[in-house]
Structures are given as C-alpha cells and as structure tokens.
Amino acid sequence: MFETAELSFTYPSGRRGLGKVSLKGAPGDRVVVMGPNGSGKSTLLRLVSTELPSRPGSLELFGEAWGSSGSDSRKRRDLRKRIGIVQDTPVHVEDLTGMENGLLFAELYGLPRAEALAAFAPLFTALGLDDALHVPTREYSYGMKKKLLIAEALVHDPDLIIMDEPVLGLDPPSRAALLRTLEERTGKGVCTLTATNEPALAQELATTVVLLHEGEVVALGSPAELLAEVGNTTLIEVHVAGAPDPTKIDPALAKGSAQLPADIVSIRQIPGRIIAESRSGSDVLPQLVGAVLAEGLRIERVEIREPDLTDVFTLFTGQALGGESP
Structure with missing residues (x-):
C-alpha cells in the first residue's frame, strides 16, 4: 500500500x-x-x-x-x-x-x-x-x-x-x-x-x-513489543511542585538520604513528575512518598497506573508524549 x-x-x-x-x-x-x-x-x-x-x-x-x-x-x-x-x-x-x-x-x-x-x-x-x-x-x-x-x-x-x-x-x-x-x-x-x-x-x-x-x-x-520495553510493572507518578531544578530530581532521589524500596526497579523524571516502576504495585508508595518529601519537594498528587505507550516514548526520549504534530 x-x-x-x-x-x-x-x-x-x-x-x-x-x-x-x-x-x-x-x-x-x-x-x-x-x-x-x-x-x-x-x-x-x-x-x-x-x-x-x-x-x-x-x-x-x-x-x-x-x-x-x-x-x-x-x-x-x-x-x-x-x-x-x-x-x-x-x-x-x-x-x-x-x-x-x-x-x-x-x-x-x-x-x-x-x-x-x-x-x-x-x-x-x-x-x-x-x-x-x-x-x-x-x-x-x-x-x-x-x-x-x-x-x-x-x-x-x-x-x-x-x-x-x-x-x-x-x-x-x-x-x-x-x-x-x-x-x-x-x-x-x-x-x-x-x-x-x-x-x-x-x-x-x-x-x-x-x-x-x-x-x-x-x-x-x-503494541505488545513496545510495551514489553517497560516490563510487567506498576507505574507510580508523583507530581511535584517547587523543585528549583527539575532535572536534578532523579539524582536527588537516587543519592539522597532517604532509602528507596528495593522493589522500585527504576525511577526517572520529566519536568514536574517523578515516575517510579514498581514490582510490588502500590506497596512501595509510603516509602516513595517519604523519599520525595525528604528531598524538600512538595507533592501535588500521586497517580498509580499500568504502563502504556506514552511510557515507552518517555523511556526512549526522556520526554512526555502529547500535543499535535505539525
């Protein structure tokens, strides 16, 4: 065709x-x-x-x-x-x-x-x-x-x-x-x-x-092949405000004083959001929230969901997916 x-x-x-x-x-x-x-x-x-x-x-x-x-x-x-x-x-x-x-x-x-x-x-x-x-x-x-x-x-x-x-x-x-x-x-x-x-x-x-x-x-x-890239995990999105430098959210959490749960297999950020992949669903939420607060970040809301194709895009590019293309 x-x-x-x-x-x-x-x-x-x-x-x-x-x-x-x-x-x-x-x-x-x-x-x-x-x-x-x-x-x-x-x-x-x-x-x-x-x-x-x-x-x-x-x-x-x-x-x-x-x-x-x-x-x-x-x-x-x-x-x-x-x-x-x-x-x-x-x-x-x-x-x-x-x-x-x-x-x-x-x-x-x-x-x-x-x-x-x-x-x-x-x-x-x-x-x-x-x-x-x-x-x-x-x-x-x-x-x-x-x-x-x-x-x-x-x-x-x-x-x-x-x-x-x-x-x-x-x-x-x-x-x-x-x-x-x-x-x-x-x-x-x-x-x-x-x-x-x-x-x-x-x-x-x-x-x-x-x-x-x-x-x-x-x-x-x-779709199945691309979703396999993010694995069989649950995504926890923590929306934050007041971070002086959103690009340093990941290092702050990775190296901060708070201990992240072992069941969090990866953590990444896009401006204003921290996205954690969990092997144990929402069980890690209290520790994750504690780690974010320990870094002095203010939490606006938390979302728990299964991965979709927008997460595959973020995985490959480090950016959010949305909007119209010219």
Missing part, C-alpha cells in the same frame, strides 16, 4: 519536518504514529497522502513510485481516488447541508450520485448523522463535522485510509462504530495510517506503532 525509504521533508522556513523515516504499510496493516508537538506526525501523513512533495528519500504508493516534484497532477488525482483522508480539523462548505457536502466530496472521487447515496447510507447511520443530514453544516458541532468528514473519507471505499486524530470529538457510540468499520475494512485488505497521541486508541487499533521524536523514528513495533 505505502512504503517510505529515508523519507525527509524540510519546510520553506528551514525547519525540518521529517528526517529519514523508513516505514511500510501492507494490505491489512494498521499503522499508528505517535509523537509530541513538532515530532512530524502530520508531516508524515501529508507526505503519504501526496499533499506534500517527498524530498529527499522515496515514497511508493500502491507499488508505484511517487516523484519528489509532485508535478504529475493526473497521477496524483488517480492516487488520491484510492486514499481516504480524515484530517484533524474538518473543512466543509458551511452553507451546504451535510448531505450536500457529502455528495460534493463523492463527486470529487468520481462517484455517481446513486452510488454515493447507497455508500453513505450505512456510514451516516453508524455514525449517528441521519437526523442532521439536511441541516447546514454551519450549525454542526465539531463532533458532527468530524463524523461527516469520516463518512466522506470512506464513501469511495479507499484502499488506504489516512487519519489524523480520528476519534477526537466523537461520542462513545460513534467512536465504537468507527473502530468497527476500520476493523471490517482492514480485514478485507485496506491499510490504515493513523496519527494519535491517545494510547488506548493506539493499543486497540494498531498492528504497528511508530514513535516519532524530532522527525525521526525512535521506536517501532507492535
């Missing part, structure tokens, strides 16, 4: 958007890209969708090379007819109704009206849009616009579906309907490429997770 080899992109301002990313999505694959603001998630999606020219490096779509110049507009139109795109920000003609907007998108894909209506019907019903189809989209909420955008991206039965934060703004039934639809389509050989920072969605949706940091791949594998 798609394959990149050392794909890179630099914006006209000189800022690097992506650096030498090699990635592959085969029929039936569900590739999820995660990374903080500026990591290159959306840049990668825009390159694979042919919105941006790929240079340097190479990009193949459906077994064909897509040139760096992007000047072959006819070839680009043909490729785009096989791709469905769900952007993070829906864009519609505000004076048109939901149905009119949908038919306009379908026409761009070359679908006859009758075929489009038949394809839209189950999508609109599944996403809960039936009662709003004849209302101008200027009256739609963000969530309704997102549902309409999803239906428009899927109506032409694309081979490759590219989505940027697809469940943002969706209610639980619509989220579940989208995931069911994606599961059905990937089961028939469709490939999906999704950008999200929602760890639960990534773990539920992905066959492959790509962690991006500063435009480069820092980790790649199945």
Whole structure:
C-alpha cells in the first residue's frame, strides 16, 4: 500500500519536518504514529497522502513510485481516488447541508450520485448523522463535522485510509462504530495510517506503532513489543511542585538520604513528575512518598497506573508524549 525509504521533508522556513523515516504499510496493516508537538506526525501523513512533495528519500504508493516534484497532477488525482483522508480539523462548505457536502466530496472521487447515496447510507447511520443530514453544516458541532468528514473519507471505499486524530470529538457510540468499520475494512485488505497521541486508541487499533521524536523514528513495533520495553510493572507518578531544578530530581532521589524500596526497579523524571516502576504495585508508595518529601519537594498528587505507550516514548526520549504534530 505505502512504503517510505529515508523519507525527509524540510519546510520553506528551514525547519525540518521529517528526517529519514523508513516505514511500510501492507494490505491489512494498521499503522499508528505517535509523537509530541513538532515530532512530524502530520508531516508524515501529508507526505503519504501526496499533499506534500517527498524530498529527499522515496515514497511508493500502491507499488508505484511517487516523484519528489509532485508535478504529475493526473497521477496524483488517480492516487488520491484510492486514499481516504480524515484530517484533524474538518473543512466543509458551511452553507451546504451535510448531505450536500457529502455528495460534493463523492463527486470529487468520481462517484455517481446513486452510488454515493447507497455508500453513505450505512456510514451516516453508524455514525449517528441521519437526523442532521439536511441541516447546514454551519450549525454542526465539531463532533458532527468530524463524523461527516469520516463518512466522506470512506464513501469511495479507499484502499488506504489516512487519519489524523480520528476519534477526537466523537461520542462513545460513534467512536465504537468507527473502530468497527476500520476493523471490517482492514480485514478485507485496506491499510490504515493513523496519527494519535491517545494510547488506548493506539493499543486497540494498531498492528504497528511508530514513535516519532524530532522527525525521526525512535521506536517501532507492535503494541505488545513496545510495551514489553517497560516490563510487567506498576507505574507510580508523583507530581511535584517547587523543585528549583527539575532535572536534578532523579539524582536527588537516587543519592539522597532517604532509602528507596528495593522493589522500585527504576525511577526517572520529566519536568514536574517523578515516575517510579514498581514490582510490588502500590506497596512501595509510603516509602516513595517519604523519599520525595525528604528531598524538600512538595507533592501535588500521586497517580498509580499500568504502563502504556506514552511510557515507552518517555523511556526512549526522556520526554512526555502529547500535543499535535505539525
């Protein structure tokens, strides 16, 4: 479906958007890209969708090379007819109704009206849009616009579906309907490429997770493979305030006067947080809290949870995961 080899992109301002990313999505694959603001998630999606020219490096779509110049507009139109795109920000003609907007998108894909209506019907019903189809989209909420955008991206039965934060703004039934639809389509050989920072969605949706940091791949594998990097432990997050130098929290705890429990297998920090991995669940909490207080730090709150993909990112980069990627 798609394959990149050392794909890179630099914006006209000189800022690097992506650096030498090699990635592959085969029929039936569900590739999820995660990374903080500026990591290159959306840049990668825009390159694979042919919105941006790929240079340097190479990009193949459906077994064909897509040139760096992007000047072959006819070839680009043909490729785009096989791709469905769900952007993070829906864009519609505000004076048109939901149905009119949908038919306009379908026409761009070359679908006859009758075929489009038949394809839209189950999508609109599944996403809960039936009662709003004849209302101008200027009256739609963000969530309704997102549902309409999803239906428009899927109506032409694309081979490759590219989505940027697809469940943002969706209610639980619509989220579940989208995931069911994606599961059905990937089961028939469709490939999906999704950008999200929602760890639960990534773990539920992905066959492959790509962690991006500063435009480069820092980790790649199945959710299970990546989660194995943080081990079978419980995470205790201590949120602190008033530390004069957050970068010295780790050394302070490691070398301070307080004795840390032996069941804490590792301890690391990101600004404002101390993250301890425990082999014995929350049993170590009293001693850990005592150690933090002994260093003169003020505790704001404590969270106890199981590791997720955000912790894998922190393990590889030392930074928190969150935000949108340009």
